[in-house]
Amino acid sequence: MAHKVGYGQTLKEWIFTIDHKRIGILYLIGSLAAFAVAGLMAILIRIELGSIGPTITNPQTYNTWLYFHGAAMILAFQIPALTGFLANYLIPLMIGAKDMAFPRLNALSLWLFWAGIVVALLTFVIPDSPDIMWTGYPPYSLRSGGNTAFYVFTVHLMGFSSIVGGINLITTVIYMRAPGLTWGKLNIFVWSTLGAFILQLIFIPVLAAAVTMLLFDKYIGTHFFDPSAGGDVLLYQNLFWFYSHPAVYVILLPTMGIIYEIVATFSKNRVFNYKMVVYGGIGGVVLLSGEVWIHHLFTSGMPDWIRLGMMVSTLMISIPVGLLMIGLIGTLYKAAIQYTTPMLYAVGFIFLFLIGGLTGIPNAMTAIDLAIHDTHFIVGHFHYVMAVSTTFAIFGSIYYLFPKMTGKMYNETLGKSGFIISFIGVNVTFFTMMIVGIKGMPRRYFDYQQFPQLEGLHFIVTIGAFIIGLGALINLIAWIHGLAAGKKADDNPWSSRSIEWMTTTPPPPGNFHPIPELSEDWHPYGYGNS
Amino acid sequence: MIRKIINVICLSFLMLAAASTSYAEHEVRGFGKIPDLPGGWQHLFNEMLIDITVIGVIFAGITIYFLIRYRRRYAGQEGRPPRLSIAAAIGWALIPAFIFMADDLYLAAEGWTLFNDYRTVPENAYEVKLEGQMWSWNFKYPEGVETVNELRVPAGTPVLVRMTSRDVIHSFFLPDFKVKEDLMPGRVTYLWFYPKEPGEHLITCAEFCGVLHSSMRGTIIALPKDEFNKWIEDEKRALAEEEAKGGA
Ligand code: HEM
Ligand SMILES: [Cu+2]
Ligand SMILES: [Cu+2]
Numbered sequence: 001m002a003h004k005v006g007y008g009q010t011l012k013e014w015i016f017t018i019d020h021k022r023i024g025i026l027y028l029i030g031s032l033a034a035f036a037v038a039g040l041m042a043i044l045i046r047i048e049l050g051s052i053g054p055t056i057t058n059p060q061t062y063n064t065w066l067y068f069h070g071a072a073m074i075l076a077f078q079i080p081a082l083t084g085f086l087a088n089y090l091i092p093l094m095i096g097a098k099d100m101a102f103p104r105l106n107a108l109s110l111w112l113f114w115a116g117i118v119v120a121l122l123t124f125v126i127p128d129s130p131d132i133m134w135t136g137y138p139p140y141s142l143r144s145g146g147n148t149a150f151y152v153f154t155v156h157l158m159g160f161s162s163i164v165g166g167i168n169l170i171t172t173v174i175y176m177r178a179p180g181l182t183w184g185k186l187n188i189f190v191w192s193t194l195g196a197f198i199l200q201l202i203f204i205p206v207l208a209a210a211v212t213m214l215l216f217d218k219y220i221g222t223h224f225f226d227p228s229a230g231g232d233v234l235l236y237q238n239l240f241w242f243y244s245h246p247a248v249y250v251i252l253l254p255t256m257g258i259i260y261e262i263v264a265t266f267s268k269n270r271v272f273n274y275k276m277v278v279y280g281g282i283g284g285v286v287l288l289s290g291e292v293w294i295h296h297l298f299t300s301g302m303p304d305w306i307r308l309g310m311m312v313s314t315l316m317i318s319i320p321v322g323l324l325m326i327g328l329i330g331t332l333y334k335a336a337i338q339y340t341t342p343m344l345y346a347v348g349f350i351f352l353f354l355i356g357g358l359t360g361i362p363n364a365m366t367a368i369d370l371a372i373h374d375t376h377f378i379v380g381h382f383h384y385v386m387a388v389s390t391t392f393a394i395f396g397s398i399y400y401l402f403p404k405m406t407g408k409m410y411n412e413t414l415g416k417s418g419f420i421i422s423f424i425g426v427n428v429t430f431f432t433m434m435i436v437g438i439k440g441m442p443r444r445y446f447d448y449q450q451f452p453q454l455e456g457l458h459f460i461v462t463i464g465a466f467i468i469g470l471g472a473l474i475n476l477i478a479w480i481h482g483l484a485a486g487k488k489a490d491d492n493p494w495s496s497r498s499i500e501w502m503t504t505t506p507p508p509p510g511n512f513h514p515i516p517e518l519s520e521d522w523h524p525y526g527y528g529n530s
Numbered sequence: 531m532i533r534k535i536i537n538v539i540c541l542s543f544l545m546l547a548a549a550s551t552s553y554a555e556h557e558v559r560g561f562g563k564i565p566d567l568p569g570g571w572q573h574l575f576n577e578m579l580i581d582i583t584v585i586g587v588i589f590a591g592i593t594i595y596f597l598i599r600y601r602r603r604y605a606g607q608e609g610r611p612p613r614l615s616i617a618a619a620i621g622w623a624l625i626p627a628f629i630f631m632a633d634d635l636y637l638a639a640e641g642w643t644l645f646n647d648y649r650t651v652p653e654n655a656y657e658v659k660l661e662g663q664m665w666s667w668n669f670k671y672p673e674g675v676e677t678v679n680e681l682r683v684p685a686g687t688p689v690l691v692r693m694t695s696r697d698v699i700h701s702f703f704l705p706d707f708k709v710k711e712d713l714m715p716g717r718v719t720y721l722w723f724y725p726k727e728p729g730e731h732l733i734t735c736a737e738f739c740g741v742l743h744s745s746m747r748g749t750i751i752a753l754p755k756d757e758f759n760k761w762i763e764d765e766k767r768a769l770a771e772e773e774a775k776g777g778a
Contacts, residue, residue, distance in 0.1 A: 059741045133738050139715060140698040140740060227716020233699060234714070267600070269609030276623035299701060299736075300712045301719035304649050308642055315634035322630045323623060325589065330622075332596035336607040347597060354589055358582040365637060367644035368575055371708035374701060374736040440705030442736040445744035450732055495606070528608040 018103035019509055023110045024089030025405060027080050028398070030117050034076035035391075037121070041069035043469050046429075050462035052448060052455050059446040063131035064146075066444060068123055070134035071151065073387065074247070075158045076117050081394045082254040083162060083200070084113060087169055087193045089401065093500035094187050096178025096518070098510045101171040109165040116157035123150060133444060135244075136211065138225040138236050142218045152215045159204045166197035178499065180518035187498060187524045188264075188271060191278050192257030195286045196250045203290070207243035210236055237300060241293035248386055249289040253282060255393040256324050259346050262400050263331050265496045266343035268527040272330025276323055284320025292317060298369040307366045314364040321357060325350075340494075341415030345396025348423050349389050356385025359434060374444075377437025380430045388426045395422075395475060402479070403493045407506045408486030414478035422471030429464030432457055498524040564688055564724050565647040571708040574644055578637060585633075648709065651722045655690040656683060662693065662700035662713040664739055665746040675765040679748035684758040685728040692720050700746065701737035710736050725752035 014022060045065055048055050057065075088106065092099055100106045123129050130151045132141040141148050173186075173194055214236065216222040223229035225236050264271050271277060294302060294310035328350060337343065359381040362368045372378060395418075402410050436457050441448055448454060492501040502516045600609070614622065658681065659670040669677045683689045693702055695713040703710035707723040725731070733748035753761060 059744070063741065131741075137699060137738070140738065143698060144740065227714075231716075233716065267609055268602070268607065270611050272611070273614060273619050273622050275619060280623045280627065299710050301714060301717060304645070308645060311641055311645075312634070312638045315638055316631070318634055319627050319630045322626060326622070326626055329589065329593050329596065332593065332600060334611050335596070335600040335609040336602040337597060337600050338602045347593075350593055351590065354586055358586050361582055361637065362575065362578055365574070365578065365641040367571065367641050367648055368578065370645075370648060370710055371571055371705070373710060374703075440703075440732070440734070442701075442703060442734055442744075444738040447744045449745075450734055450747045528610050 016107075018099075018107045020088050020092050020100045020103065020106060021405075021507060021511075023106050024085050024087075026110055027084030027088060027113065030114055031077045031081040031085060034072045034080075034117060034120070038069045038072035038077060039469065039472060041065045041072075043465055045069060046462040046465035048446065049448075049458050051459065052452065054447065060131065062446045063133075063444075064123065064129045067129075067131055067133050067146075067151075068120070071154065072120055074134060074251075075154060076113075076120055078251050078386075078390055078394070079158070079162065079247075080113055082251060082258075082390070083165060083169075083193065083196060084110070086189075086254060086258055086394075086397055087165070087197075089405070090500060091169060091190060091193060092172060092176070093404075093503065093507060093511055094190055094498060094524075095173060095176060095181055096499045096502075096512060096516050097172060097176035098512070098515075100168050101176055102168050105164055105168050109161040109168070112157050112161035112164065116154050116161065119150060119157060120154045126150070135240060136214060137240075138214060138217065138233055141214060142225065148218050149215060152211045155211045156208060159208050162200050163204055166200045169197050170194065170201075178512075178515055178518060180520075180522070181499075184274075185518075185523055187257075188260040188274075188277060188282075189254065189257035192253040192260075192282050195282045196253040198286060199246045199250050199253075199289060203243040203246045206239055207247075210239035210243070213239075234297070234300060234302070237297055238293070241296040242290070245293040245296065246289040248382075249285050251386055251390055252321075253285060255349075255390045256281075256328075258397045258400075259349050259393050260328065260331070261498070262342045262346040262396055263328060264525045264527075265400075265494050265498070266338045266340060266346070267332055267335030268338075268495075269331050269333075269335040270523075270525045270527060272327050272333065274327075274525070277327035281320050281324035281327060284323065285317070288313065288317050288320060295364055295366075295369070298366050299373045311364060311366040315361070318357070318361070325354070325357070340399075341410070341412055341419060342396040342400035344416060344419045345392045345399065348419060349392045349396065352384055352389040352392060352426065355431075356381060356383075356389055360385055372437060374442055375437035376433045376441045376443055379443050380432075380434030380437060383426075383430045383433070388430065392422075395419075398479070400494075402482060403489030404500065404505055404507070406483055406486070407489055408482050409489050409493065410478050410482035410486055414474060414481060418471050418474035418478055420471075421474060422468055425464050425467030425469075425471050427464075429461050429468060432460045432464065436461065497522070497526050564652045567644075567648060567724065568706070568708045570644050570647060574640055577640065581633065581637065648721075651690050651720070652688040652724075655688040655722055657690045657692065658683070660691050660693040660702065660713065661696055662702070662735075662739075662746075663696040664698060665735075665742040667702070667733060667746070667748045671762065673762050673766050674769060675762060679733075681733070681748065681750045682758060682761060683725055683750065683752050684755045685725050685752040686755060688722055688724045690720060690722045692718055694718050698739050699737045700735050700739050703734050703736035704731060704750065705734065706731040712737055725750065728752050728754050728757075 017023060048057055048062055126147055128145055128147045130146040130148060132144055132146055132148060132151060136151055173190060213224040217224050217226060223231040225231045225233050227233060260271060291313040292310060294306055295314045298307055362372065363378060363381060399410060399415055436454055439454060441451050441454055489505050491505045499516055503512050657672055661668045667679050669681050693711065693713040694717065695715045697715060700713045701710050702713060704723055709721050709723055711719050711721040713719065729752050731750040733750060735743055735746035739746065
């Protein structure tokens with residue numbers, strides 16, 4: 001590995017780095033650490049639910065696990081992995097820039113994120129751990145003996161980090177593109193991440209306001225959400241979901257983006273109908289995402305007319321999302337598909353997302369939702385559509401970028417077996433979970449004595465969770481093995497046309513020496529043009 | 531000309547009136563015509579299940595076909611995608627968009643009718659008040675009787691439950707009747723259900739409400755009408771006796 005001046009490997013040089021690639025890798029390490037702890041919580045939760053009656057813990061501890069699992073998976077794993085790691089690592093490379101527009105600001109957003117991780121982890125050592133679930137609904141979050149402030153500060157730190165990162169990234173894409181890289185030649189991942197950050201900038205302040213009001217209500221004595229003093233409990237839910245529903249698109253968009261990169265690269269094919277994907281798909285999601293939050297409040301006692309209105313607008317989101325799927329599947333048409341580990345993860349994503357997206361339709365239908373809202377059906381659905389399909393995209397992208405990041409190749413056999421086991425595991429777990437939910441089992445239950453008939457199905461779900469755990473372990477082994485014993489990687493092991501593969505492996509400080517020259521007919525997906 | 535405009539306006543008012551009477555009819559559903567909510571739910575759910583299975587099978591089938599058919603055959607092979615003309619590109623965006631939209635509107639229309647049934651309380655429903663608290667369900671009958679975690683109702687009569695909460699949010703969930711609605715402090719919400727036959731049904735809480743959330747459960751006991759009447763009379767008498775004692 002070529003050691004350039006000023007690019008050493010000491011701890012100090014990593015901590016004080018302002019290089020976007022290192023910042024990206026530090027984001028990745030933080031989010032994988034969060035994934036490991038939150039995943040451990042998931043396994044513990046599933047052991048508890050494997051049989052009726054208290055199995056390994058008490059309700060208080062169980063609720064803390066569940067709180068941590070949900071909050072950490074979303075706030076500390078997925079959003080940072082997508083908009084922290086992938087965006088930071090890839091985007092300057094993809095647009096042929098030397099770095100982000102504001103490298104020091106970038107370091108700030110990284111360290112805000114790490115501070116958030118530390119605050120989140122403190123959950124386990126303080127005596128009054130939060131147990132308010134990642135949604136933190138009042139009045140429970142106000143009355144709970146758990147430390148709601150921890151939740152609020154975690155959200156603040158992560159949110160602030162995202163806003164700073166978002167401004168930086170949008171500026172970078174607008175001003176730092178390599179000469180000749182026009183808007184019509186941007187990678188889908190760049191477009192989709194841009195869309196995600198626009199959503200973040202619009203909606204995060206709303207979430208920050210909501211949780212700040214929670215903090216004031218609990219510790220300062222305001223009464224925003226206290227009906228006995230003129231407040232309103234539904235106000236919080238509206239504010240919360242006004243951000244948190246768009247947040248699932250903040251997760252979805254970069255996920256789709258990276259899947260497009262992987263699929264195009266390993267199909268050696270042009271993205272099908274690029275403009276439809278950008279304008280119809282990504283643009284449509286950005287436009288519609290703010291119009292659907294009430295579908296989280298279909299059983300909350302909102303006025304009937306708005307429940308009906310938001311049923312229609314929620315169903316409409318299937319149009320841009322459907323276009324994104326058509327673009328993805330169309331890219332496979334007349335392709336030359338090579339089945340590497342990242343491609344398997346991308347293919348896995350297509351099927352998981354299909355199941356997840358389609359099972360969203362019943363939830364969107366107000367009348368159907370009256371029976372399945374807040375049951376394990378919803379939990380199964382959103383794990384398909386967001387939790388595991390995005391996790392598949394993140395894992396696939398780690399394999400995809402592994403050679404570029406480390407200069408080493410991973411072992412395909414290890415990678416593929418990790419994929420196959422995980423794929424079996426998630427389907428066993430989450431499909432069964434949806435069935436459990438249709439049979440009436442509510443979510444966030446420590447125990448289910450009133451549903452004795454569901455014990456067998458719950459046991460299957462738990463077995464599935466263990467299979468997923470095994471898959472995750474194999475992935476970890478594959479990465480460590482690749483780092484320690486992998487073969488040396490070429491600059492462009494996947495023969496991609498995209499700019500990030502035009503530099504040396506791993507990329508030097510400043511990324512490109514010289515900045516790549518893009519010919520008139522160059523396109524990141526210009527395959528099969530001969 | 532002006533006449534024509536007036537005619538059109540009158541006609542639209544007539545149509546509005548017609549529409550509103552059909553709505554009014556909808557609202558004053560009496561006995562015998564009580565909509566079957568769980569049945570309607572199951573029907574719509576099945577319909578939707580078919581709908582999403584068809585879409586899923588089409589998408590998955592095409593994907594699997596492509597994945598097998600277009601495997602890479604030799605190193606360095608590249609795809610040979612067709613070039614889309616502008617018309618084809620627009621068509622590939624608009625036609626699927628309209629198909630999805632048509633399906634969405636179809637499902638929305640179906641869902642709309644059922645939702646109206648859910649929210650339109652049948653006439654002569656038996657009205658019970660429910661107050662939730664951590665962690666029990668407190669019922670109050672029109673006769674003044676009160677019960678905890680056990681709701682007795684006359685079979686064959688629709689039941690309207692008006693709900694509120696003493697502390698945090700709870701959610702009154704009746705899996706057998708396919709219906710739930712939240713209870714909140716400071717607000718009153720409602721739902722109705724129809725226990726056709728005598729029997730017992732589970733009540734369970736569907737909104738996280740603290741340590742004993744999963745133990746917050748109860749039973750609906752639908753009794754034959756005369757049995758129910760006898761029970762409520764007994765309870766009323768007991769109540770009166772107690773009050774007399776307390777008052778003395
Ligand atoms: C690794 C496999 C996973 C398993 C076995 C698993 C399992 C579970 C279980 C059993 C629940 C609780 C259901 C309930 O009673 O409400 C849950 C909730 C949740 N999970 Fe996962 N999960 C996994 C991965 C993920 C991932 C990758 C995410 C990323 C977003 C995620 C996000 C969530 C969220 C947001 C909740 C809701 C927490 C709440 O109710 O506050 N999970 N998961
Ligand atoms: Cu409750
Ligand atoms: Cu509850």
